Amino acid sequence: MPRLIDTTYNKCVHTLIEPYSQRLFERSDMKTVEFLQQVIRSCERNQFFTIKAESFRVIDNVQEINQTLRSIEESTGNKRVAINKYDYINLNESEVFLLEINYYLEINGQSERFPVYIQVPRIVDKYYIKVDGVTYSAMFQIVDGSTFNNTGAKGNKKTPVVQFKSLFRPYINYRFKAELNTVNDGTIAAADFESAVINEKQRYMTPLYFIARFGLYGAMRYLGLSGIDITSFPDNRESHYCFPVSNDCYISCPKVMYDSNHVMQSFVYTMAMYGVNEDRPMEALKDQRFWLSKMVYPYKTGSKLPPNFNLDVEAQKGAVILDSFEHMYDISTMNAIHLPYEDKCNIYAILRWIMYEFKALRLKSNTDISTKRIRFEEYIAAIYANRLASSLIQRTSTLKGLNLKKLKQAVSIKHDWIVKNINSENLIAYNDAVNDNDLLYGTKYTYKGISGIGTKKTSAVPVEYRMIYPSHLGIVDIYSSSNSDPGMTGTMCPYVHINPDGTFTDFMEPNSWRDSLRTVEQQYKNSFHPIRLFPNRQMTETDVIMNIQNQATAAAALNLTQQAMTTEDVPIALEPSGTIQAYYA
Secondary structure, three states: OEEEEOOOOOOOEEEOOOOOOHHHHHOOOHHHHHHHHHHHHOOOOOOOOEEEEEEEEEOEEEEEEEEHHHHHHHOHHHHHOEEEEEEEEOOOOOEEEEEEEEEEEEEEOEEEEEEEEEEEEEOOOOEEEEEOEEEEEEEEEEEEEOEEEEEOOOOOOOOOEEEOOOOOEEEEEEEEEEEEEEOOOOEEEEEEEEOOOOOOOOOHHHHHHHHHHHHHHHHHHHHOOOOOOOOOOOOOOEEEEEEEEEOOOOEEEEEEHHHHHHHHHHHHHHHHHHOOOOOOHHHHHHHHHHHOOOOOOOOOOOOOOOOOOOOOHHHHHHHHHHHHHHOOHHHHHHHHHHOHHHHOOHHHHHHHHHHHHHHHHOOOOOOOOOHEEEOOOHHHHHHHHHHHHHHHHHHHHHOOOOOOOOOOHHOOOOOOOOHHHHHHHHEEEEEOOOOOOOOHHHOOOOOOOOOOOOOOOOOOOHHHHOOHHHHHHOOOOEEEEOOOOOOOOEEEEEOOOOOOOOOOOOOOOOOHHHHHHHHHHHHHHHHHOEEEEOOOOOOOOOHHHHHHHHHOOOOOOOHHHHOOOOOOOOOEEEEOOOOOOEEEE
8 A cells, every 4th residue: 555654753654645547557458449330330331221230259369270271362462462361470469459341232133241350459468559569559539428619620600510429420510690581581591501421521411311311291390390381372461481492492480489499490491491492392301302412413403313314213222322321320439428319319310400500509619628538449440440431332233233242342351451551540659668657658548540630731739729727727737748749649647637538527418409499399289289189199191181171160160261271282280289270360
């Protein structure tokens, strides 16, 4: 037990001191395997073709590793050269073990089972890895807990940007200012959310993802939007905005809900922009195949589907793209986000959350380390994940020409990909110690590296990231920093508290959008005397028809004005809760 000398009484007294954080001195090969398994499970497909990882096996025996690598080299090496490098002793060897993934692939009635191998760097001497004969110190990486705003590189004050990073891709989310014409209220402002997920350079209107996946009305329900109607006649109620799409197509929604809900504004704007160039917009907007086809042909001014198109064929192309989009979200990222499961269970839930909490996420400080986390084994898996995701997108973004051979190529990442690329990620440092500094090496960290700050160009890191902030106290040592790259690397405080998921605090992400939405909806309903036609249950199509047939009885009983009544030609807006919004005479 540690002792302190009490000079007053000149005797030894025992005292308890706080132990160092054990997490700083833990490195686990099996955790690396766990993250790699999650990456591969996230890439499984079963809609248009099948990619399934049936089993995993860790090969830890040196002799079996060498035999396996020799067999791989024999089957894939240069046929003109008879030499197999694994027949000879490598003086600059790497300390690795192998992860074997047994895949099952199926497409167009053809199937195959085959193994894929990954060389995984092994932890040696507590904190180090050995690559090509050189021993490196593998540092922790500090990354954002979920999102960060990037006004410098990707946006500005006029075009706010929020980025969300998964192991596969960053989701870059923009909010643009737009305008819409109305029937009676002139031109009004509209928010336009756009996202780049599959390709950083290709933006889609964010509601398009939802409408293509769930259909128009399904997307409204998923996003919690009510009161939006598409009619063949203008809605002249003072309480509603009415947006003309064509002479026989109008979109209307309550003013109080539109003005306070940027997601509704973006949804209406998306409908209007996509419908304005269509010959029969009302039919197009309600047809899910139309929205799926727009995944192939994103919105541009005046853009249309190609001449003589087949809508079913174009919709299938869009469905393949949408399938790729849905797999840009991995299990490891989902587990790390401090949100309820219903707000992080899939990529649609994440985009919905980002749109509704966009303002709050913009207010988050990028320099607040209390909302960040450290990772080690996960970034080793991230190096492989990045390559696997790119390979799948490149080869499976269309069904045209896709066969079993190309599917096999998509998942057959070279076995030494991690070992060959880990040097380039700024996450390992050459061990140049001349004495026993293991304790210091175990606490080193960096902000750089894959999915981190300055991944492509260190000099582009904003100055504010290199400063010292109050949130650093007790987490990182403010006196230790790299001379060559100050602020980007340093040493963790040995007493820092670290949660099992790598976070420093038990923070929760902003997530009040449901309460805000309910408040606005209730204000709207209370202001127009809701009349419940079908209590305590959702309406069905039969209920709507029955209401039309019995409108005279309802009008007489409730003394509704003609404006609130319904006819077979001019149906009134019916709420999903089973109410109609009506004025009393």
